[in-house]
Amino acid sequence: MRDIIFATGNMGxxxxxxxxxxxxxxxxxxxxxxxxxxxxxETGETFEENAILKATAIAKKAREAGVYGDAIxxxxxxxxxxxxxxxxxxxxxxxxxxxxxxxxxKNQKILDEMEGVPEEDRTARFVAAIACVFPDGTCEVVRDxxxxxxxxxxxxxxxxxxxxxxxxxxxxxxxxxxxxxxKNKISHRGKALMKARKLLEEKAL
Numbered sequence: 001m002r003d004i005i006f007a008t009g010n011m012g013x014x015x016x017x018x019x020x021x022x023x024x025x026x027x028x029x030x031x032x033x034x035x036x037x038x039x040x041x042e043t044g045e046t047f048e049e050n051a052i053l054k055a056t057a058i059a060k061k062a063r064e065a066g067v068y069g070d071a072i073x074x075x076x077x078x079x080x081x082x083x084x085x086x087x088x089x090x091x092x093x094x095x096x097x098x099x100x101x102x103x104x105x106k107n108q109k110i111l112d113e114m115e116g117v118p119e120e121d122r123t124a125r126f127v128a129a130i131a132c133v134f135p136d137g138t139c140e141v142v143r144d145x146x147x148x149x150x151x152x153x154x155x156x157x158x159x160x161x162x163x164x165x166x167x168x169x170x171x172x173x174x175x176x177x178x179x180x181x182x183k184n185k186i187s188h189r190g191k192a193l194m195k196a197r198k199l200l201e202e203k204a205l
Contacts, residue, residue, distance in 0.1 A: 003068055004028045005036065007058040007075035012160035013189070020184050020193040024200060026072070034068055036061050042077070047091060047129035048141050050077035055131035056139065070135045074196065078128040078189060080162040082150055084121050085113060093162065107154050107165045114150045122149040124166060126175075126188040130196045140199055144191035148175065159183060 004026045006017055011030075018028050031037055040057045044050040054075035062068045079093030089096035089110075097106050114122060126146040133139045146166075154164035156176020164176035168186075171178060175187070184190035 001025055001027045003034075003071040005031055005034045005058060005062065005068060005071050005073045007031050007040075007054045007073065009037070010160075013076070016180070016184060016187075016189055017193060019180060020190055021197060024197065026200070031058055034062065034071075036065070036068075042091070044077075044091070047077040047079065047127050048131070048143060050091060051075050051129040051131035051141060052139060055133045059133040059137075072135065072200070073133040074130060076128055076130045076189065076192070078126065080124065080126055080166070082110065082114070082124045084117055084123075084150075085110070090127075103161050103164075104154070107162060110150065110162075111153065111165060117150075119149065122167075124148055124150050126162070126166065128188040128192040130189075130192045132196055132199060134203065142192050142195035142199065144188050144195065146175070146186065146188035146191070 006014060006028060008014055008030060009032060014030055021028055036058055038061055040054045042050040042053060044053055055073050059073040062071060062073060079090050081087045081090050097109060129141055129143040131139055131141045148169065149167045151165050151167035151174050155174040156164050158178060158180060159176050164174055166175040168175055175183060
C-alpha cells in the first residue's frame, strides 16, 4: 500500500483527512509519523502558494532522506476569512494573535470585533487549498470554500479552530455543532479533499 504523507501536525485536521480518504488504497501518515518534521516558512500571499511551499518542502526532505521515495506528499493551507474585517484573519488564521493563543480567545476577539455588525455584513468563509506532490515531481493544487456568517456566539463541541463561530445558514447551526460526518460533506477541506481524492483516482497511483 502506497503512503501519503500529509504535511500537518494538527491531529484534528489529520482525523478529517483520514475520514474523507477512507476506502482509498493508501496509508495516510503525518510528517511526524514519517520522521520528517520541519518548519516551513509560509511566505506565500495566498492559500495555494503556502500549500505548495509546504508540500514541496516535505517532498524534498523525504527524497533527500532516501525514505518514502514513492510517497505522495500532500499539504493544505486553510483559514477563516471575514469580509467585514477585510478578509482577516485569512492566511494568518493559525498565527492570528500568536500560534500559542487558544482558539477560544481568538474566536472571542473576532466576535468582539463583529459586535453590532448586521447580518448582511457578517459574511465569512473557510478556505482550503491542497497541494499534491507526486513521485515524479509534478504538483497539482485544488481549492474550495465553506460559506457562512460570523455567529453571535461560540457554539459546539465538534471540529476545531474557528468552527464554533462560523454560522452555517443551510444547517441552521454553527459549524462546531455539526457532526464530523455531516460537516465533511460540505466543509472547505472536505470538498477540497474530495477533489484531491479524484486526482488520486484519475492518476491511478
